[in-house]
Amino acid sequence: MQISDLAERAKTASRVLSTATRDRKDAALRAMADALLAAGDDVLAANASDVEAARAAGTGEALVDRLTLTPDRLAEMAQGLRDLALLPDPVGETIHGWNLPNGVHVDQVRVPFGVIGMIYEARPNVTADAAGICLKSGNASLLRGSSSCLRTNRVVVEALRQGLESSGLPADCINLVEGGHEVTDELMRARGLVDLLIPRGGAGLIRAVVEGATVPVIETGTGNCHLFVDASADRAMAMSIMLNAKTQRPSVCNALETLLVHRAIAAEFLPAALDALTAAGVTVHGDEASRAIDDRIVPATEHEYEAEYLSLDLACAVVDDIDAALTHIRRYSTGHSETIVTADAANQRRFTAEVDAAVVLVNASSRFTDGGQFGFGAEIGISTQKLHARGPMGLTEMTTTKYLLSGDGQTRA
Structure with missing residues (x-):
């Protein structure tokens, strides 16, 4: 017809x-x-x-x-x-x-x-x-x-x-x-x-x-979703959110694709994160700074920060501060869902005000970006x-x- x-x-x-x-x-x-x-x-x-x-x-x-x-x-x-x-x-x-x-x-x-x-x-x-x-x-x-x-x-x-x-x-x-x-x-x-x-x-x-x-x-839009773990973040909370956002269903658009870690806590947080991610079958692709901390991280190409994996793969980068995190997100975000884990009220305000995305999350998994989770019923x-x-x-x-x-x-x- x-x-x-x-x-x-x-x-x-x-x-x-x-x-x-x-x-x-x-x-x-x-x-x-x-x-x-x-x-x-x-x-x-x-x-x-x-x-x-x-x-x-x-x-x-x-x-x-x-x-x-x-x-x-x-x-x-x-x-x-x-x-x-x-x-x-x-x-x-x-x-x-x-x-x-x-x-x-x-x-x-x-x-x-x-x-x-x-x-x-x-x-x-x-x-x-x-x-x-x-x-x-x-x-x-x-x-x-x-x-x-x-x-x-x-x-x-x-x-x-x-x-x-x-x-x-x-x-x-x-x-x-x-x-x-x-x-x-x-x-x-x-x-x-x-x-x-x-x-x-x-x-x-x-x-x-x-x-x-x-x-x-x-x-x-596609979902190149970021999670920024701030220096003030509760480490256990950040770990739980990271694993849920990446592994609960990796093939969907609100799954985590890039992990950004504040340099002040990277040496402590990344090895523990790699333990949990590796146990869940995730391959982490990172920059030189992250690979210097944990050699289980494989090299990431520029392309890997630009696109969705939709798989048990995760890009990673160490950033100096919230300004560097915001700069990275502005460059690579598809405007879908962006997350910060922080206990710093000022950084929370900056992140929610300056990130240009359909959904901005504070201390919660990006997997909540969903019409059903919002109470809309099914989403189109x-x-x-x-x-x-x-x-x-x-x-x-x-x-x-x-x-x-x-x-x-x-x-x-």
């Missing part, structure tokens, strides 16, 4: 969805969760085929992990839909209301965008998350997953559509986009049919969409841009606004 035809069907469905009550949308979300679990065996079988094909093609383990579904991950996808049903409906919310001097009343209210396109890699959980968030916020969705996840996405989307139909909403509120690169290009140029496009994946995918789309884009992505939405994007970020004016015959002089 042509993108124009699919988008037209989605736009028609979005008109029904835009005026659906909260009760109706919440019932649909619960029905989608039930249908997803009912199709669980088929979903997992399709996913096993996708995973097998990915491994046969030599796909890296980080991407394979993102692609893989387990019964627990499938249950989390369904629970994410149910959690969305518990959240307030943003559509129709009055953000501001005021009276003009002439007596005209003005309300700024939240409304859906209409049709939202998603272009994303692997991660079949994104399929359910995006479909659910778009539905709750009154938007129809066009879901363009990667070919590596096509079998899984077909089964997931079919189950979600069945749930929609059983609740009385149009199945075309959720649509799977299939085809080659030309289809992706067509989706990116479907201005007037698609109201908003969100890319989610690696740096190459995001850059291609941002540079090639004529449809408005919310840019999600983490925006690293500065327009409209920044950070984890939940329901309110999937709405725009319009102004409603009401009077009793006023005219402009």
